[in-house]
Amino acid sequence: MRVELDGLSKAWDGVVGADNITLDIADGDLVAFLGPSGCGKTTTLLMVAGIYKPTAGTISFDGVVVNEVAPKDRHVGMVFQSYALYPHMTVFGNISYPLRIQKVNKEEIRERVQKVADMMGIGHLLDRKIAQLSGGQQQRVSLGRALVKEPEVLLFDEPLSNLDARLRLTMRGEIKRIQEDLGITSIYVTHDQVEAMTMADKIAVMSEGVLQAYDLPEDLYDHPKTLFVAGFVGNPPMNFFDVEIMSSNGGFHAKSEAIDLALPDDRAQKAAVAKGNVVMGVRPEDVYLVDDTAPPSEGSTLSASIEVVEPLGREDLVGVTIGDVQLRVLVDKTKGARVGDNVELAFDLSKVQLFDPESEKSLLWK
Template identity: 80%
Template sequence: MRVEIKNLSKAWDGVVGADNINLDISDGDLVAFLGPSGCGKTTTLLMVAGIYKPSGGTISFDGQVVNEVAPKDRGIGMVFQSYALYPHMSVFGNISYPLKLQKVDKAGIKQRVQKVADMMGIGDLLDRKIAQLSGGQQQRVSLGRALVKEPQLLLFDEPLSNLDARLRLTMRGEIKRLQSDLGITSIYVTHDQVEAMTMADKIAVMSKGVLQAYDVPEALYDRPKTLFVAGFVGNPPMNFLDVEVTGSDGEFRARSEAIDLVLPPDRAEKAAAIKGKVAMGLRPEDVDLVSDASPGAAGLTLGGMVEGVEPLGREDLVGVSINGVEMRVLVDKTKGVKVGDNIELAVDTSKIQLFDKETEQSLLWA
């Protein structure tokens, strides 16, 4: 099902939950609503579900405006962070409830519930009470209940946030596989950008009720259009440095009291036109440790002192102070970087991002 959201807003007594949201979801896509808590992603989801009434704008399913359609008539299935299972019903009772309300005959209910339960790997738990299930099992029941009525649109409200880390990883893959196998259009609300990056066809990044960006995951990562998106997408997060970009004779430099870097012209051109400081973004993985700094590399490397090392297993997350400016970079753990070391970092300047500090817009991707 195609979902179109046009100029959608929600406000309660002056508090804005969602502000003029516009986005289209193609049939069969999984779209993640990503943002910190209170950014309006759940508010928007509940408007799509029909639980909240929009203050303005429209929501359309396959071209039909559904603003006035009751939740039960929208053909949606929903999965909650809290699972929201009916505690007084058995697993069978929970999964069969939507069908019972549709007045499906008994034999039909039994067959469809069994099919969905088998698909979710909980076929042998149907007579259990909800309290007798683990968190992962409960989330499977909740997913089964959403799927059993064969919805046109699946809504996920942080479905994995209550699960432990290992289970979250398993369920992430399962939900994604199930969703693409069944081809059900889905909206997936999360504050976990790894979840959004790995599962979504497109990500809508939201902040303070405003849609910041709506694009495929790689684009958000490589070409963030706003400072917020750049800082929110990516883990560990991007480093930001205040620099002044100047250009003369085709050579562009980013300068501050702490650093002096040569930038490629295609990146720096627009920033050079701005008087005063701009925000330069540098991802932790876009640097390389150089063992012996040759003087010829001036303008291409940053020197600093190691202030902290967090081993992540495959690599070390190293906190470096570059003339007083803090940065966090990822370094191969075999280099054996220790606190107090003086290190030299080669910067992949073809990957740097530049933002206007006032408008917070990118100076690379308008």
């Protein structure tokens, strides 16, 4: 089922939940709505489910506007963060509920529930009460209940947020596998960018009710179109600092009181149209501590002093200052970074991002 949102908005007494959301979801795709809490992603999802009525705009399934269609007639299945299971029913009662409402005959209900439960690995738990299940099992029941009626659109509202980290990892893979096997068009709301990046075919980044970007996961990372997207996607987040772009000796330099870096021509030329001040963004993994093994290219190094070292296990996240500018840098832990050290930093400037400080739009990607 192809899902299209066109100018979709929702407001309550002037408070905007979602503002003019327009996007297309191809048949069989899994699209993630990614954004901080309160950004309107769940609001948008509930409009697709039919729980909220849009204030403006349309929702279409396969080209048919469904704004006025009741939730029960939309053929959607939904999985909630809180699982939203019916605590007074057994697992079987929960999964079979959609079918019992449709008055499917008993034989078929038993068959279909068993099939779905087996697929979710909870086939042996059908007689249990909900309270007797672990969180992971409850979420499987919830997913089973959404799948048993063979929906044409699957909606996920932060389904893994209440699970522990290890379980989240397994469930992530399972949900993706099931979604791909069944080829159900899906919308997956999450604030966890790793979930979004790993599971989604496309990601819609939202903030304060506005769709910030709608792109392939790798494009969001490598070609962020707004300052918000650049700062939100990627962990640890991208470093930003204000610089002025100047051309000198046939090349371009990004300069501020503390910084002087030679920018690659292709990126700098696109940005130079704006002249003057820009916001420069550098990811923590694109900055290195200079040592003897790989001499850096000219104009790409700055000296800095280490303020904070946070060991992450495989790497150290190091907070440094260059003059009045603070940066976070991912450093191989064999380098043995120590607080108070003065170091040389080398920047991989081929990956630098440049933004207009006024409009907060990228100067590189349109």
